Amino acid sequence: MEASFPTNATSKNKRVGVLRFLGTNCDLDTLKAFTALGCEARYLWWEDHFDPEDFDYLVLPGGFSHGDYLRSGAFAAQAPVCESLMKAIDQGVPTLGICNGFQILCELGALPGALVSNTSGRFKDFWVRVKSNSGATYKMPIAHGDGRYFLPPSQIDKLDTISWLTYEANPNGSFQDLAGVKNEKSTVFGLMPHPERAFHDWMGSSDGKKLLEEFLGV
Amino acid sequence: MSNTTIDSDLQEKLSKYGLSFEEYELMKLQLGKDSGKGSGKEPNQVEWAVYSALWSEHCSYKSSKVHLKKFACQKDEKTDLFDEGAGVVDLGQGEKITFKMESHNHPSFIEPFQGAATGVGGILRDIFSMGARPIGLANYLCFGDPKADRMSDLVDGVVRGLTHYGNCVGVPTLQGQTHFHEKYNGNILVNAFALGLIAKPEKLMTSIPQKSGLDILYAGAKTGRDGVHGASMASQSFDDDGPAQKTTVQIGDPYYEKCLIEACLEVMNAGLIHAVQDMGAAGVTSSSFEMAAKSGFGLDIHLDKVPLRDQTMGPEEILLSESQERMLFMVEPENVKAIQKIFAKWDLDAEVLGTVTDHQKVRLFFKNELLSEIDPHKLTEEAPAYNRPFDAFETKAFDKSSEFGSTKKLDEVYSQLPAVSRKWIYDQFDQRVGASTEKDCRFSIGVQRLPSGRSVGIALGCDPSLTDACPVWGSRLTYLVPSFSLAIKGFKTLALTDCLNFGNPQKTKVMGQFASSVDQLASLSHGFGTPVISGNVSLYNETDNENVPPTPAVGLVGLKSDQTHSIPEDCFQKSGDQVYLMSLDLCRYDYELKTGQAQVTKLTDGSVTYDIKALKLFSQFCLENSIHWSSSQVVEKLGLEYALSQSARKSRLSLKWSEEFKDQNVENKTKLKLGFMQILVSVKQQNLKSFTDAFEQFKKDHLEDESLKHLSLIQLGEVHESDEYVSLTGESYNATELTKKHETSWRKHFERLE
Numbered sequence: 001m002e003a004s005f006p007t008n009a010t011s012k013n014k015r016v017g018v019l020r021f022l023g024t025n026c027d028l029d030t031l032k033a034f035t036a037l038g039c040e041a042r043y044l045w046w047e048d049h050f051d052p053e054d055f056d057y058l059v060l061p062g063g064f065s066h067g068d069y070l071r072s073g074a075f076a077a078q079a080p081v082c083e084s085l086m087k088a089i090d091q092g093v094p095t096l097g098i099c100n101g102f103q104i105l106c107e108l109g110a111l112p113g114a115l116v117s118n119t120s121g122r123f124k125d126f127w128v129r130v131k132s133n134s135g136a137t138y139k140m141p142i143a144h145g146d147g148r149y150f151l152p153p154s155q156i157d158k159l160d161t162i163s164w165l166t167y168e169a170n171p172n173g174s175f176q177d178l179a180g181v182k183n184e185k186s187t188v189f190g191l192m193p194h195p196e197r198a199f200h201d202w203m204g205s206s207d208g209k210k211l212l213e214e215f216l217g218v
Numbered sequence: 219m220s221n222t223t224i225d226s227d228l229q230e231k232l233s234k235y236g237l238s239f240e241e242y243e244l245m246k247l248q249l250g251k252d253s254g255k256g257s258g259k260e261p262n263q264v265e266w267a268v269y270s271a272l273w274s275e276h277c278s279y280k281s282s283k284v285h286l287k288k289f290a291c292q293k294d295e296k297t298d299l300f301d302e303g304a305g306v307v308d309l310g311q312g313e314k315i316t317f318k319m320e321s322h323n324h325p326s327f328i329e330p331f332q333g334a335a336t337g338v339g340g341i342l343r344d345i346f347s348m349g350a351r352p353i354g355l356a357n358y359l360c361f362g363d364p365k366a367d368r369m370s371d372l373v374d375g376v377v378r379g380l381t382h383y384g385n386c387v388g389v390p391t392l393q394g395q396t397h398f399h400e401k402y403n404g405n406i407l408v409n410a411f412a413l414g415l416i417a418k419p420e421k422l423m424t425s426i427p428q429k430s431g432l433d434i435l436y437a438g439a440k441t442g443r444d445g446v447h448g449a450s451m452a453s454q455s456f457d458d459d460g461p462a463q464k465t466t467v468q469i470g471d472p473y474y475e476k477c478l479i480e481a482c483l484e485v486m487n488a489g490l491i492h493a494v495q496d497m498g499a500a501g502v503t504s505s506s507f508e509m510a511a512k513s514g515f516g517l518d519i520h521l522d523k524v525p526l527r528d529q530t531m532g533p534e535e536i537l538l539s540e541s542q543e544r545m546l547f548m549v550e551p552e553n554v555k556a557i558q559k560i561f562a563k564w565d566l567d568a569e570v571l572g573t574v575t576d577h578q579k580v581r582l583f584f585k586n587e588l589l590s591e592i593d594p595h596k597l598t599e600e601a602p603a604y605n606r607p608f609d610a611f612e613t614k615a616f617d618k619s620s621e622f623g624s625t626k627k628l629d630e631v632y633s634q635l636p637a638v639s640r641k642w643i644y645d646q647f648d649q650r651v652g653a654s655t656e657k658d659c660r661f662s663i664g665v666q667r668l669p670s671g672r673s674v675g676i677a678l679g680c681d682p683s684l685t686d687a688c689p690v691w692g693s694r695l696t697y698l699v700p701s702f703s704l705a706i707k708g709f710k711t712l713a714l715t716d717c718l719n720f721g722n723p724q725k726t727k728v729m730g731q732f733a734s735s736v737d738q739l740a741s742l743s744h745g746f747g748t749p750v751i752s753g754n755v756s757l758y759n760e761t762d763n764e765n766v767p768p769t770p771a772v773g774l775v776g777l778k779s780d781q782t783h784s785i786p787e788d789c790f791q792k793s794g795d796q797v798y799l800m801s802l803d804l805c806r807y808d809y810e811l812k813t814g815q816a817q818v819t820k821l822t823d824g825s826v827t828y829d830i831k832a833l834k835l836f837s838q839f840c841l842e843n844s845i846h847w848s849s850s851q852v853v854e855k856l857g858l859e860y861a862l863s864q865s866a867r868k869s870r871l872s873l874k875w876s877e878e879f880k881d882q883n884v885e886n887k888t889k890l891k892l893g894f895m896q897i898l899v900s901v902k903q904q905n906l907k908s909f910t911d912a913f914e915q916f917k918k919d920h921l922e923d924e925s926l927k928h929l930s931l932i933q934l935g936e937v938h939e940s941d942e943y944v945s946l947t948g949e950s951y952n953a954t955e956l957t958k959k960h961e962t963s964w965r966k967h968f969e970r971l972e
Contacts, residue, residue: 022565023473025388029653062651064386067473120972123381123646143385143648197650202667 014216016041017055019085019101021065021076026098026196030061033196037212046079052088057216060085060101062143062194072115072146073103082108095188096215099144102180102190111181111190112162113151118144119173127204129168130179130193136214138207140193142171142179147192149174149181158184165191189215235270236454241602245269248596264582264589267534271500272507273601275757281723282755284605285733288740289716289750304344305751307712309777311670312417316350319358319411319717319773321756325467326408327456330375334408335383336470339542341412342387343496344752346479347545349423349486350414353652354666355384356393357410358678358717358771362403363813364635364967372406374971380410381646386472387479390655391647392664393676395771398635398815399683404456404761409717409754411773413676417669419487425495427513427548432492432574434506434517435557437481438544438566439474441501442527446538455722455760474543474566481564482545485557493548503537505546507580510594516575517594520583525567533584548574608729613690613805616823623808623820623892625857628943628951632959635814636683637856639961642971662703662788662851663776673778673785675709677701678771681855684807686767687818689731691805693738693770695894698833699852700774701746705840706850706897707785709776714743716753716772721765723757731768732757739770745830746837748774783845786899789868791848795900795937797873799858800913802826802836802929806893809855814967816855824893825928832925833895839916840897846905846912853896861898862934863943867953867960872940876933880946900937 016039020027027043034041044050066075076082089095089110097105105111118124123145131137151159165180180191195208224239232242246258253259261269271277279286304318322337338355345352357380362369384391416422485491495505502524510517521533549557554570561568582589631637644659656673657665664676677700685692704711716739721728743750759766803824809816844850853861866872901909913931920926943951
């Protein structure tokens with residue numbers, strides 16, 4: 001099986017930028033998780049630009065960026081920090097979007113498709129099992145109202161290349177049970193479950209830690 | 219009543235501002251003294267507004283404070299109970315916690331979504347205004363009969379409101395209780411609980427300014443017309459116009475609250491804030507007057523400086539608006555710029571409204587015109603307080619001939635509301651944001667990991683069907699059940715918060731329920747050494763003369779320091795574990811299954827003496843021995859067979875009754891019938907001897923104790939692998955079918971809720 005993640009990162013002190021918008025609420029959790037993995041993690045404020053050269057990885061955490069008004073992630077995608085983010089993505093800096101971060105990456109067009117309201121019309125929080133295209137399974141929690149992945153018919157031919165994680169039991173009506181997708185170059189990843197909330201066994205699972213380690217190429 | 223005839227103009231004002239004629243006379247007298255007129259001064263419009271808000275039941279506790287003094291609590295080195303919104307418990311290792319529970323009943327009945335949402339917002343501000351970062355939410359809800367008018371929409375609206383606000387603001391909901399009783403048809407209860415942590419870099423804040431010359435800073439979202447007269451609305455009974463009072467309900471925005479939390483903690487941690495108070499009920503008015511009254515200083519406030527959503531708002535509306543997401547700071551003038559910069563970064567306003575002065579008056583200005591000059595001490599210290607007449611309640615004595623109630627057929631119980639899974643509700647809460655959740659809403663207590671590696675547990679209490687049947691026993695169990703729920707999971711109870719929801723205090727029966735509940739909770743708090751660190755009273759939960767059952771909800775927080783042993787689960791864990799029941803015949807009850815309810819028909823004393831000291835010892839025994847158990851639960855209203863079947867269906871392990879127990883005499887089996895306190899545990903095989911030895915030693919140590927003499931340990935049987943739960947009388951129930959019933963019966967009661 002082909003590995004999902006890029007393995008080009010070899011730097012010992014991995015520099016991780018965590019994007020922070022007004023209303024982001026998993027910022028600290030995400031920062032803590034990457035710090036615990038031995039990275040040098042720091043915040044990137046939504047109004048500021050940054051130099052892509054300064055970071056080995058970029059992470060967009062979950063939350064309700066700018067109140068998720070209009071559409072989940074819509075305002076965040078217009079923030080100045082995203083101009084630098086798109087530059088970094090163009091240069092191939094590995095990027096991960098979790099939950100609201102995934103929604104922002106779709107809004108930016110950095111990932112195909114969109115995330116729309118769960119079929120139940122309600123926010124859902126519970127544990128799910130997802131399977132990656134490399135065959136690994138992970139137990140992680142979801143917590144979202146707009147988590148139904150939608151891929152327009154015009155892009156269906158991309159399905160095989162973008163497919164990354166699928167739910168064992170579809171909780172929200174996602175197209176093809178997709179819980180996470182990647183870009184065609186396998187440098188940008190987005191997922192709805194929260195790996196940082198499955199980091200220690202006492203949380204209920206530590207599979208999320210395993211997933212983040214794989215993202216870092218550990 | 220004075221002889222003065224009340225003209226219709228005054229009558230109209232009294233009813234608009236919710237004051238009685240006697241209170242009006244007292245207000246005139248206070249204002250007269252302030253302006254040197256001994257005979258009294260007629261209040262102007264602004265003064266009417268200020269007195270109306272601060273003398274409302276909601277802000278002044280005028281009917282309840284006589285009784286609340288009983289909570290006055292033992293101060294020790296661990297708890298700091300200075301005059302703030304909530305007390306603080308020092309956990310050592312640089313960690314302090316604070317928590318509080320507050321009602322938002324009236325607004326939630328009028329407009330369930332915003333009412334419930336702003337309930338969450340308000341309780342969070344109580345917590346972070348103390349400098350604490352909110353780390354956990356919980357909720358205690360009471361609804362009426364699902365078939366009652368609007369009830370399905372109320373349930374939907376309240377749950378959407380709570381989840382919308384809590385999820386967006388990024389604080390996990392860790393625990394909840396939802397009760398249904400037809401006496402809530404006209405008044406639902408929405409009580410929100412929040413827990414906050416003060417650990418580096420957070421600093422404990424005060425609401426009491428220590429000097430004059432400070433600037434008064436308004437910080438947060440802009441002020442609008444929402445919630446004007448909210449406090450006085452929440453201090454009255456409803457007639458048939460409840461839902462028509464929508465403009466008195468506040469509108470919340472959790473996005474601003476999230477920004478406000480971050481901005482406030484940033485300025486507080488930077489040491490830029492001298493004193494702070496959140497703007498809750500009666501907005502600018504109550505926060506400023508309370509800060510002034512507590513400090514002994516005066517305030518000059520320019521109301522036209524308040525940032526407004528609508529520039530046409532007048533001073534009275536500005537004073538009484540309950541717009542959300544706002545704070546009042548007292549700061550050194552040289553820090554104003556730095557604070558404004560941080561607030562601007564978080565997209566929030568911060569405007570100077572005035573200054574702290576030496577003249578000991580609160581002077582309100584609008585466009586440089588002095589509107590009023592009020593002595594905040596008189597207003598708060600000499601506020602009306604009533605020792606309202608009440609009917610006392612007593613428990614019904616133990617009667618030897620009185621039978622224990624018997625447990626009901628399980629397949630009947632499982633489709634009734636008390637047994638129906640609350641999954642539909644809690645699945646909608648974000649229970650894990652913060653990445654520190656150890657046990658979520660599915661568990662009997664909510665558990666959060668602290669940065670130090672220790673765990674805090676949250677347990678809520680109050681079963682209104684029990685308090686309705688007997689306010690005395692109901693209130694005792696309100697404390698005892700969550701207290702034991704923490705102990706049997708290895709958590710030492712630290713402190714408690716209460717949220718006392720009652721009907722119309724001007725009715726002697728209701729006031730009697732209130733007095734009984736406070737008496738019982740206060741004596742348990744003293745006896746167990748559990749300080750009441752915060753609280754809230756909600757009266758006038760009455761519609762068309764129908765009062766809610768006495769509902770003294772409590773929230774208890776406990777600490778588990780030793781992580782070498784894991785928390786005992788709620789359900790069976792391993793085949794071969796031995797199942798025991800610890801039973802103390804404290805009180806007995808019976809219930810009927812009627813219209814979806816388990817209605818308690820009687821609740822009487824049991825055969826042992828009610829002795830708080832003995833109960834505390836028993837609870838301590840549970841705490842120390844929880845390390846021996848793989849599972850533990852407090853047997854609640856639906857009885858032991860229900861508790862056993864729950865444990866079995868969730869684990870797909872079952873109980874094999876011991877032959878010895880089955881053969882035992884009737885007297886012993888009687889103990890399996892309905893009564894409190896019963897603790898069900900499964901003991902790890904390797905710990906069996908240590909546990910039974912410890913129990914015997916405990917009994918030996920307390921041979922003289924009249925109550926503990928009767929504490930019994932009954933071996934029920936052994937955990938074995940089976941999909942079937944077989945009851946004592948031999949009926950067999952399939953685990954999958956019970957689970958299906960447990961999880962799908964919600965739909966039967968709430969057909970329209972997707």
